[in-house]
Amino acid sequence: MLGTHDLGLFILTGLLLNVMPGPDSLLIMARSAAHGFRAGSAAALGIGAGTCVHVLAAALGLSALLSASAAAFTVVKLLGAAYLVYLGLSMLLKRRNRPAATGSESSPAAAVSPPVAPATPRAIFMQxxxxxxxxxxxxxxxLAFVPQFISADAPSKALAFIFLGAIFNFNGxxxxxxxxxxxxxxxxxxxxRRWSEPLARWLNRGLGALFLTFGVRLALSDAR
Structure with a gap:
């Protein structure tokens, strides 16, 4: 179909690859657990939009340029690592919202430190x-995976690439x-639950540490 082959194998392999945990999965789980399904969906749609960019870039040959240029790869890699580190630090340092105190239980500290508003769906999408x-x-x-399922005699390899990328992204x-x-x-x-607040705090810190780890590993990696 559209110059592709072994479509069933491609779908199965793509599903298995999507199930593998990584920064994207962690972000979705963290946002949905903290703010509900809508927030998790916003993160997922943002990831899907990013995947569309990668698919189009690969189909148009931009990813090949990224692979061939050590300088371009390093710049993008360091930008990505810096953003993952930023996400990790923001999760580690974020202060949990506390309900406003009333009457005699109020304190100057509570008045000075208003609760932080939760991230909007648009902000989560961009994350x-x-x-x-x-x-x-x-x-x-x-660039390495998709061409294996494109026939050598495909009438339009770019169209076949976009077709397979769309299937991969849909399943993802x-x-x-x-x-x-x-x-x-x-x-x-x-x-x-009574213990939900400390549990959420420690889970947030754990996820922040994982994002920091992903960022540092990406920054130190040199395999292309």
Whole structure:
């Protein structure tokens, strides 16, 4: 179909690759557990938009330029690593919202430190988009993986690439939204428990540490 072959194998392999955990999955789970399914869906859609950019770039040959240029790869890699480190630090240092005190229980500290507003769906979408699009290894993955399923005599290799990339992204969005639903259900179950606040705080710190780890590993990696 459209100059492709072994489409069933491509779909199965793509699903298995999507299930593998990484920064994208962690971001979806964190946002949906903290703010509900809508927030997780916004992160997933941002990741999907980033994947579209990688697919189009690879189809148009831009990813090949990224692969061939050590300087371009390093710049994008360091930008992506810096953003992951920023996300990790923001999660580690974020202060949990506290309900406003009333009457005699109020304090000057509470009056001076208003609660931080939760991230908007648009901001969460951009987090997902940047986490994905600033990772040059995603671009190189598409460049290495997708052409294996394009026939040598395909009438338009770019169109075949976009077709396979769209299938991969669609399946990825199904998995990502399943993650968002699972995160939202889990978050709703523990949110009103007595121990939910310290648990959320430590989970946030753990996820922040993981994002820091991903960022440092990306910055120190040199395989292309």
């Amino acid at each position: 997902g988009f940047l986490t994905n699009v600033l990772n040059p290894k995603v671009a190189l993955f598409f 969005m199904l998995w990502c939204h399943l993650l968002a639903w699972m995160g939202a259900v889990t978050g709703a179950q523990v949110r009103n």
